[in-house]
Amino acid sequence: QSELRDKFHIEAELVLPSTASRLERGAGLGQSLFDIHPFVVVSMDFIKSDRRRDEFFRTCPKLVIVDEAHTCAFGQEHRGRHQRHQLLKGLAADPERHLILVTATPHSGNEGAFRSLLAFLDADFANLPEDLTGEENVHHRKRLAAHFIQRRRADIRHYMEADTPFPERQESESTYKLSPEYKRLFERVLDYARETVRDTSGGQFRQRVRWWSALALLRSLASSPAAAAA
Numbered sequence: 547q548s549e550l551r552d553k554f555h556i557e558a559e560l561v562l563p564s565t566a567s568r569l570e571r572g573a574g575l576g577q578s579l580f581d582i583h584p585f586v587v588v589s590m591d592f593i594k595s596d597r598r599r600d601e602f603f604r605t606c607p608k609l610v611i612v613d614e615a616h617t618c619a620f621g622q623e624h625r626g627r628h629q630r631h632q633l634l635k636g637l638a639a640d641p642e643r644h645l646i647l648v649t650a651t652p653h654s655g656n657e658g659a660f661r662s663l664l665a666f667l668d669a670d671f672a673n674l675p676e677d678l679t680g681e682e683n684v685h686h687r688k689r690l691a692a693h694f695i696q697r698r699r700a701d702i703r704h705y706m707e708a709d710t711p712f713p714e715r716q717e718s719e720s721t722y723k724l725s726p727e728y729k730r731l732f733e734r735v736l737d738y739a740r741e742t743v744r745d746t747s748g749g750q751f752r753q754r755v756r757w758w759s760a761l762a763l764l765r766s767l768a769s770s771p772a773a774a775a776a
Contacts, residue, residue, distance in 0.1 A: 655759030
């Protein structure tokens with residue numbers, strides 16, 4: 547909210563479960579809070595329900611910025627994620643709407659989930675070849691590249707010819723002992739990862755996908771079991 551105000555001079559309202567009732571009291575008969583507040587910062591979990599979602603579809607602005615967009619990738623196993631996916635799919639259905647998906651992890655190792663994000667940008671991307679390498683797929687890669695912007699820490703350090711308040715990265719290592727339950731889980735997952743990367747079926751492309759998927763799983767598990775489950 548403060549970033550929009552300071553950098554773009556946009557006064558945006560926060561639409562959260564704790565603020566929605568107050569904002570709705572200012573709406574007239576037949577009006578939605580989105581009718582009277584054109585600039586909003588909305589909780590995805592607040593508007594993903596059927597009633598809120600349909601209301602937002604009707605009044606949604608022509609520019610939508612989705613933070614942590616990877617949480618909207620398709621996933622039937624989690625009802626909350628499925629609802630977020632359906633919400634974003636509905637917003638992306640309007641070809642006149644500008645959609646900016648912001649995420650630090652667009653590809654978590656799940657190829658299907660990544661393809662579901664690409665389909666928000668262009669429905670035709672859902673039918674891209676599984677393997678995009680080689681000269682024959684240059685035109686596909688160029689189409690995809692037109693939709694991607696990557697910004698690393700080094701890229702934004704001197705943004706607008708001024709130092710940003712981005713903190714310096716400080717690295718250190720510390721050792722710790724896993725609990726017996728955590729250790730057993732880690733060893734089982736490590737065995738699974740070894741077995742996965744040894745699988746040579748499906749060609750070089752599928753091997754590469756399995757390698758990165760196993761690496762992503764191990765990195766998240768090294769953080770915590772909860773991170774791996776997510």
